[in-house]
Amino acid sequence: MRTFAKAISILFIVILTGCWDRNEINDYAFMIGDALDVTDEGELQKSAQIAVPAGFKSTTGEGGNAQRGNIVLSVTGTSIVDLTQQLQDKLPRKVFLGHRKSIFIGEKLARKGLADIMDQFTRNTDTRLRTDIFVVNNRAGKDVLDINSPFNKFSAIVAVDQDRYCRLGDTALRDVLLDLGRDGIRPTMPMVDISPLNKQEANEIFEVRSVAIFNKKLQMVGEVSNRESLELFWVKGVLQNQYLTFQTDKGVVSLYESNLTKKIRTEILGDKLKVHVYLEGTGRVLENNTAIDMSNTAERVPVEQMLNEMKAKQVKGTIKKIQQKFGQDVFGFGEEFHREHPYKWKEIRGKWDELFPTVEVAVTVKLKIQNTGGVGKRIPGLGDKT
């Protein structure tokens, strides 16, 4: 037994001294963000935001204006792997994808179609499906990487955080892949806008306020922004909370609604397809510039009803706009038909793109006001009750 143990340990020493996969952390170049674009010649361009460890030191001193903490490299070529290899040629360290937070796609490439670039993201075992994916509105994806945000050294991370506070967070790549290849839903991706309002903000700030709509072939066909984009996510069922502002004839009312839910019922009446959308949320009054006393039930109930009707109208308008302008079922109504009428669905799944614009939609909204913030009625003096 002794000699056997000795033999084994000698064997281990022989085997383990030559390591094939030994990599120290300072042998790696961490790729934090990736941007994909198409050049004017039709070639694929990849830019990468890569962490520069030496740049981390100057976080506090010297104003840090020149210190970015990262470099952005660009290469052009044919496939993602080819591009990664070219990037590697420019770097003294091994490219490491495991910490990539987001991927930015220039609008031009998005409109051309993303079918050819998606395979790599699922096949490569180093890619995390939790990577966020954005379309960059009207600009190249690289432009986002060049931004020097004051909040974080990596604009790629800023975009993810920003998306989390106003929309969905870091599950976008998985969500796109989920919607892909299903007959009753079309993919969407959040969009980044680079549109500074003043000179100081240039190169520092971007906005996440739109959603790109894709067709079955994963080509971008259009976008919706602001309120409409949030309504899209609400009907799709992925929005968690939102601020709502209503312009009533008596003044402005703002609510914060959370615990947003959606329920969709579908009906097939002969040739006609009908969808009932029920949206619910509970929340509180954040701003009340009307003379209505929200703490008084008799006064609040009519207001709630009015707000619900207004919201239902808005949501219905958004759905109609997407039906008519883009004709892509980003809400997943088809999947609802699939769930509720699985056998009928088999007949219509193949022509869903033609049927979706003809679907009749009814929207019911039920927003509950659970409290009115720090005060019940407005403090005296802010406009009198008439």
Add this chain to the structure above:
Amino acid sequence: MKISVWQLFWMFTTLEISMSIWLTVAPTIEIAKQDAWISLIVAGGIGLFVTMILVLLCRRHASHTLMDFAKRLFGTWVGKLIGLLYIAVWFSVSADILRIFSLFIKQYLFHDTPIWIIAILMVSAMVYINYAGSVEAIGRFSEMAGPLLLIGIAITFALNIPNLHPTLIFPVFADSGVMPIIKGSFVNASFLGESMMIMMLTPFIANTQKMLKPTLLAICIPSLIAVITSLMVIGTFGTNIGSTMMFPYFSMVRFINYLEFIQNMDVWIMFIWIFSVFVKLAIYLFINSYGTAQLFGVRNWRIMIGIVAAIIFAISLIPANVFGMMDYANHVWITYIFPIFIVGFPILFLLVSLARGKKLATS
């Protein structure tokens, strides 16, 4: 060299789980779509039925291994032939698992390390535990590794709950139908059928009269885990991605991100899971060594450990790539070994044993 029935339970639970969550979920989703979980429940039922027959058979021949009682039932030469066939099956399956394990580790952890290095590390651990205490050592090891594995899996399930989209599981039944569900169930049922190795282990179990319940429980728990895994994978990735992924459970664990700091859990899940594969391969090594020793009349079966390990290692290097291993699972294991060696032969053994019952008991 005896193990208790609960050590047997942990041994079987540990080795069944490794396969159920690793290799069966994706093929089942591919066949049965979002109804994969129904398939896996059916598979659990088939697994229970097969295992019950095996246990009933083994209880009648509690002091004999397959090599012995096959000879007693069918005579020396037919018995030896049956033994040889089973040994051939067990050799091939252990080589297959060894290779696919090494490939998996290579793909996820060590891209550049040669495959035989990973395999040889596993083989030396297998050889060591068999020299050190064979079945008893493996039983004790699984008593330790089994609970760890269960806890690890339970944690990953709990942490994955926020990622689920429950609607992806619907519609139930409409997209698949009876045939796909049954066809899909064969994948996991055949892997659960690995409990046929109990035919080689009964002489080493302390209280064979009480082994039915623990053994059946050792099929129930892995089936249940497979069912939950399939629901989780479908709920996280849908049927499209879920069925194309090679190892969906590990991709799901990778996807976990809880409070920003619990992430990349795959590394330590893999660590516990290696234990499970180790238990399985060590048991196969024992069965193959002990079986060949009995078959060829070698007195000291321990001599065979080294030789058998070398043969398994050599066979594992034959297939060219990962698809060869998958083809083995689909075209050999499920279509031939499952109906013949796991279902057919044990039922035949049991019937012959019952028919010749009296005579055998007296002899």
